[in-house]
Amino acid sequence: MTGSPFGPASHPETPDPVTARAYGKINAFLAVGPLQDDGYHDLVTVFQSLDLAETVTLVPAEDFSVTLSGRYADTTVPLDSSNLGLAAVLALAEATGTTIPVEVAIEKNVPVAGGMGGGSADAAAALVAYAHLIGCTDRDLIAEVARGLGADVPFALRGGTALGTGRGDELSPVLGRGEFHWVLATSTGRLSTPEVYRRLDELRAAGSSTTGADAGPGAGAAEADPADPAAVLRALGTADPEALAGALHNDMTDAAIDLLPDIAHVMDTGMRAGALRALVSGSGPTVGFLARDHTHALEIAVLLEASRGVRQVVRTTGPAGGAHLVPPPAAA
Ligand code: C5P
Numbered sequence: 001m002t003g004s005p006f007g008p009a010s011h012p013e014t015p016d017p018v019t020a021r022a023y024g025k026i027n028a029f030l031a032v033g034p035l036q037d038d039g040y041h042d043l044v045t046v047f048q049s050l051d052l053a054e055t056v057t058l059v060p061a062e063d064f065s066v067t068l069s070g071r072y073a074d075t076t077v078p079l080d081s082s083n084l085g086l087a088a089v090l091a092l093a094e095a096t097g098t099t100i101p102v103e104v105a106i107e108k109n110v111p112v113a114g115g116m117g118g119g120s121a122d123a124a125a126a127l128v129a130y131a132h133l134i135g136c137t138d139r140d141l142i143a144e145v146a147r148g149l150g151a152d153v154p155f156a157l158r159g160g161t162a163l164g165t166g167r168g169d170e171l172s173p174v175l176g177r178g179e180f181h182w183v184l185a186t187s188t189g190r191l192s193t194p195e196v197y198r199r200l201d202e203l204r205a206a207g208s209s210t211t212g213a214d215a216g217p218g219a220g221a222a223e224a225d226p227a228d229p230a231a232v233l234r235a236l237g238t239a240d241p242e243a244l245a246g247a248l249h250n251d252m253t254d255a256a257i258d259l260l261p262d263i264a265h266v267m268d269t270g271m272r273a274g275a276l277r278a279l280v281s282g283s284g285p286t287v288g289f290l291a292r293d294h295t296h297a298l299e300i301a302v303l304l305e306a307s308r309g310v311r312q313v314v315r316t317t318g319p320a321g322g323a324h325l326v327p328p329p330a331a332a
Contacts, residue, residue: 025049
């Protein structure tokens with residue numbers, strides 16, 4: 001309940017805080033096409049949401065603001081309207097013409113700027129929470145606002161497993177079965193997504209980017225056809241981690257390693273620790289290591305903890321769900 005000097009929190013003009021949650025993601029397949037006139041690249045990607053949650057609470061206030069808490073609350077996350085959580089609230093307020101100022105309190109448990117979709121999850125959770133707060137039930141409008149916020153926001157809203165085309169924001173559902181175990185190694189360095197796309201274009205122009213180089217040093221799995229996500233989709237549908245390991249693919253790997261060579265070292269370390277496969281997550285620099293099961297993931301995590309260039313090691317599973325309201329504990 002909100003405390004107000006002028007009356008109880010249940011006063012109709014002072015809505016209660018609303019909390020929503022959304023999840024980070026990994027791109028099990030990411031094929032990048034040429035740069036389009038709009039500054040974006042055409043993608044073919046397979047998303048799977050991971051059980052790493054961003055929790056966003058909107059607290060009605062005098063003015064709009066953002067606060068951070070959680071494992072990955074760090075100083076590089078903006079606290080102005082470029083924060084995707086706040087940007088989402090402002091965009092929905094504008095689209096609906098309904099403005100209730102709120103403090104956007106974000107609990108970050110997805111690594112920041114790691115290619116894990118944490119900012120997009122903030123936007124998705126904030127959209128769901130603000131829609132509830134202002135009584136907006138227009139799903140099409142919310143989806144349109146999500147697309148305007150970033151290419152990965154529509155997937156964060158939907159969650160689960162999906163095929164993305166266009167900018168990555170035209171989604172088709174994918175049947176996923178079972179649970180996959182990942183160990184994520186966040187890097188001591190940082191990468192900017194537009195910069196990694198730019199470097200990929202440069203490497204391709206210079207003829208020095210191979211596709212299908214995502215396995216990294218030491219990976220023994222067979223390469224997938226870079227343009228064809230079929231093998232990844234099959235593996236996700238059969239809950240077979242060995243098959244998924246052979247099909248994982250990321251066109252951005254070379255560019256990410258070129259900008260941050262420590263990534264190759266981290267990939268090598270995880271493979272020597274016994275991972276089925278190493279995969280740069282989105283534009284990096286976080287590296288995902290696929291494990292056979294929970295115990296295997298624990299073994300890989302322990303060996304990665306001590307590795308040079310690794311900032312943090314996180315175990316997680318996929319798929320997780322889409323953005324959803326979190327009822328207060330006492331709510332029926
Ligand atoms: O949409 P979002 O803000 O997440 O994208 C960040 C940047 O990543 C874009 O401005 C663009 O430079 C690059 N990008 C791209 N092609 C995509 C998605 C993102 O070039 N499909």
